[in-house]
Each structure stands twice: as structure tokens, then as C-alpha cells.
Amino acid sequence: MQRYFIQSEQINGNLIVIVDQDYHHIKNVMRMRIAEKVEVCDENQNLFLCVIKEINKNNVVLETLEKLKSDVELPTSITIALGLTRGSKLEEVLRRITELGADGFIPVEMKRSVVRIKDEKNSKLERMNTIVKEASEQSKRTKLLSVANPLKLDKLLDNLDQFDILVYAYEDLKTNSLNKFKNIIPLFKGKRVLIIVGPEGGFDPLEVELLNNKGFIPIGLGPRILRLETAPLYIMSAISYELEL
Amino acid sequence: MQRYFIQSEQINGNLIVIVDQDYHHIKNVMRMRIAEKVEVCDENQNLFLCVIKEINKNNVVLETLEKLKSDVELPTSITIALGLTRGSKLEEVLRRITELGADGFIPVEMKRSVVRIKDEKNSKLERMNTIVKEASEQSKRTKLLSVANPLKLDKLLDNLDQFDILVYAYEDLKTNSLNKFKNIIPLFKGKRVLIIVGPEGGFDPLEVELLNNKGFIPIGLGPRILRLETAPLYIMSAISYELEL
Numbered sequence: 179m180q181r182y183f184i185q186s187e188q189i190n191g192n193l194i195v196i197v198d199q200d201y202h203h204i205k206n207v208m209r210m211r212i213a214e215k216v217e218v219c220d221e222n223q224n225l226f227l228c229v230i231k232e233i234n235k236n237n238v239v240l241e242t243l244e245k246l247k248s249d250v251e252l253p254t255s256i257t258i259a260l261g262l263t264r265g266s267k268l269e270e271v272l273r274r275i276t277e278l279g280a281d282g283f284i285p286v287e288m289k290r291s292v293v294r295i296k297d298e299k300n301s302k303l304e305r306m307n308t309i310v311k312e313a314s315e316q317s318k319r320t321k322l323l324s325v326a327n328p329l330k331l332d333k334l335l336d337n338l339d340q341f342d343i344l345v346y347a348y349e350d351l352k353t354n355s356l357n358k359f360k361n362i363i364p365l366f367k368g369k370r371v372l373i374i375v376g377p378e379g380g381f382d383p384l385e386v387e388l389l390n391n392k393g394f395i396p397i398g399l400g401p402r403i404l405r406l407e408t409a410p411l412y413i414m415s416a417i418s419y420e421l422e423l
Numbered sequence: 424m425q426r427y428f429i430q431s432e433q434i435n436g437n438l439i440v441i442v443d444q445d446y447h448h449i450k451n452v453m454r455m456r457i458a459e460k461v462e463v464c465d466e467n468q469n470l471f472l473c474v475i476k477e478i479n480k481n482n483v484v485l486e487t488l489e490k491l492k493s494d495v496e497l498p499t500s501i502t503i504a505l506g507l508t509r510g511s512k513l514e515e516v517l518r519r520i521t522e523l524g525a526d527g528f529i530p531v532e533m534k535r536s537v538v539r540i541k542d543e544k545n546s547k548l549e550r551m552n553t554i555v556k557e558a559s560e561q562s563k564r565t566k567l568l569s570v571a572n573p574l575k576l577d578k579l580l581d582n583l584d585q586f587d588i589l590v591y592a593y594e595d596l597k598t599n600s601l602n603k604f605k606n607i608i609p610l611f612k613g614k615r616v617l618i619i620v621g622p623e624g625g626f627d628p629l630e631v632e633l634l635n636n637k638g639f640i641p642i643g644l645g646p647r648i649l650r651l652e653t654a655p656l657y658i659m660s661a662i663s664y665e666l667e668l
Contacts, residue, residue: 249646250646250647274652274653274656277647277648277649277650277653278647278649278653278657279645279647316648316650317647317648317649317650318647318648319647358668359664359668360664360668398668399663399668400524400663400664400667400668401494401495401667402495402522402523402524402562402563402564403522403561403562403563404522404523404562405522405561405562407519408519408522408523408656411519411653411656411657411660412523412656412660412663412664415656415657415660415661415664416660416661416664416668418644418645418657419604419605419645419657419660419661419664419665420664422645422646423603423604423605423643423644423645423661
């Protein structure tokens, strides 16, 4: 069933008013009619089964039939900070980590990033939020990942209070290190975790020093060299595997 | 360092003759010169450090300096059979599962596949093998994944002798099932494993029955619905995480 993400202020008693893009999607893309059913999820992860009551000129009115139970979110809050790179790669990673249950995404300009922040337009944020919505609807999530505007690494490191556990993926890490990813994931349960993945050229040694000084834990992702686009998917898959399967 | 995959017949004593695409790559793409070094890997996973001795009109002659040790391959042999879909999606999955250590890839036409085999040209196999070579060089693998021509599900099920363990990813599986992926991966060690991932619309119920009758083990991949392109990456990441980290 089609799922839409709304703000709780759109709910009025047992009625929900759908406007803008979602209105367009119900009316013109899905061509739904009165009495058809949809699922609606608000920002507090309340999920409702609804029926279409009215299709008006500028909105669709839904009636809630039932509050649904859903338990599809990871038992931890993961934010992936990824070395800034081309928009198409950022979007691919964003789509996949949304499917895989991440809660946040921060493109970070690092020394070896092939793209600089001035190249990034703010309009991309809107596009990225659309990707998140689509991927969340398709994967049946009840929570929308939050996308940040690209920022420089030092700005990110000045605002770490919102995270309980800090991690970075370090390809030069020997696999027999003490900080095995396998030992660390169980600690993520119920915590807010920030995981940084470096840009194409890897971290600069000064950045590694900076991360270590800030208390970031380095983790290795196995013996093969993973691309920037693959590493976040490995990380999210491993977390789901460890905590959900 | 640049890595090339060769056949052992190209080795003659301590000399290796490089021709065709790799010759072109060394001479014209990398613009390498005599005395520069490359790594070369044969089909038996022998890895050599070599130095360029001659750059001729149709070939490059390398001298082996040293046999290198490399232990980057998964301790199991995984073949992913994926519901036939658009070529761009197949290629993306192929590139990523190569990075993640898979040994085989088989596009399989199933009842709900959006693409049919007659649409597929054989020339695609060459392109796919190029993708495998590139991804293997980049991820520093010593083994080349083998790509099969697309085939129908019943053809695949007639040729299962080459596999020790048969698995399929089943999205309708309840997560509290006995056949947890987590319980099954440890059994993969040293075995040849076939894992089938269904097409966009999922398996047809008759196909599920067929797989169950053939002894395939159904596995679930967590509570969120994963796209066809994401499921194989989740599977390969989970296997690496369980067996290598």
C-alpha cells in the first residue's frame, strides 16, 4: 500500500489533509479515487491506515481507520557522514542507507574531497529530501532520515554533542586490531552514533589525528578495499545484521 | 599499485607477456615506462610484483620480482543469482558484489522479471567481465568473479551440483523464523553457496514452492523492504562481517 509522510499538524481529529506533492502524487500519479486506502506516517512515527474521503482542487482529505503497529526501525540511531563527492554518488548512498535504516546523512568536505562545498547548491537539499521520502515509503520505514547541508570536517567536529558514540571507517586499519567493528556494534543499541567514511582518496593523516583526538573509534571493514559508495552500505548492513537478525 | 589479471599461460619463466586491453592500459592509459612496477595476478590466485622490461609494438614484457602474499578473499565461495532486471541495475549489483568478495553472478529470468532473456545481448557478457576486472583491481582481489549468461530459473535449478548450500532471500519471511541468516552464515565456511534474490516483484508462489522442494533455505534480511539492488549488498556485507571481521 502507498505510504505518505506527513506532519502531525496535518491531522485534525480523525481527518488528515494532504497537500502539495503528496496531493499531486495521490491524485495525478497514482490516480486514486475516493474509498481507496493509503498509509500515513507522522514525524512521531505514528502510522495510520486511512481511506480517501474527498479529492478536492488543492487537497485530499483522508479519514483514519486504524492506528497500525510497525516495528521496522533500527534499535539505534545511525548518522553517516560521508566525504563530499559528486552529487550522483551522494544520492546513491543516501537512497541505500535510507533503505538500510540510517537516521542521518552529512556530506563532509575533507582535505581529499574531489568536490568543494561552493560547488554545491542548496537546491540539492530538496532533491535529497525527496529521495529520502521515496526510499522510506518504498522500504516501509516510519521515520524520515535527516539530511544536512554539506559542511567542513572541522564544523562537524565542533558539534558532536548530539552523538553518544563516534566512529570512523579506516581502510589502513589492521584486521586484528582491538577495535573490531564486531565488538563495537553491540554497544550501539539505544545510542546515537556518528560514523564517518572518508572521501575517495581516504583521510589525510592530519584528519586521522584530529579524529583520534576527538575520541573517534577507528573500525576496519574487511580485507578488500571498498569504494566510498560501498562502505556506508557495508556499515549499515552489518549493523542491521548484528542488531536485527 | 596497478593490478592486472592474466592467464598463467602468459607466464614464461620469470617473464610475463601482456597483450590486448591490459597492454593498451599500461601503455596508453597509464602511460607507464620501462622500470615501473605493477602487480599481476593469475587465475590460480598467484600474485606477483613485476617490473616493466620492454614496451613493444603489440605487447609489454614484465619480469617477476617477487611472489606476493595476499589474503583478501572470503573464506567461502558465494554465487549471487539475481532476478533478471535492467542492465544498469545488473551492472551496479555486479560491481558492488565483486568488491564485496562474491565468486559468481547469475542473472535469472523469473516469472515476475521485468526483462526477458531475449532482450539480452551476449555482448553484455564482455562488458560485465570488464566491470568485474575493474572492480577486482580496485578492491585488490586476487580472484575474478565468474559471470554467467542470463538463464531461466528452471535451467538454474537443473544444475545445482556445483553448490553445497542453497539459499534464497525471502522478504515475506517472519524475522523470528528458525532459519535465521545469522545461524546459517557460519555454515558457509569452505563451502560453495548459491544465494537467489528475487526480481522487483518478488518470487511467484510457485517459484517459492519449487525452491523449497529443491532444498533451498529461506532467509530474511531484516524488517525493512530492500530493493533488488540493495539485497545482494546486504547479503555480501553480512557474510564478510560474520566471517572476516
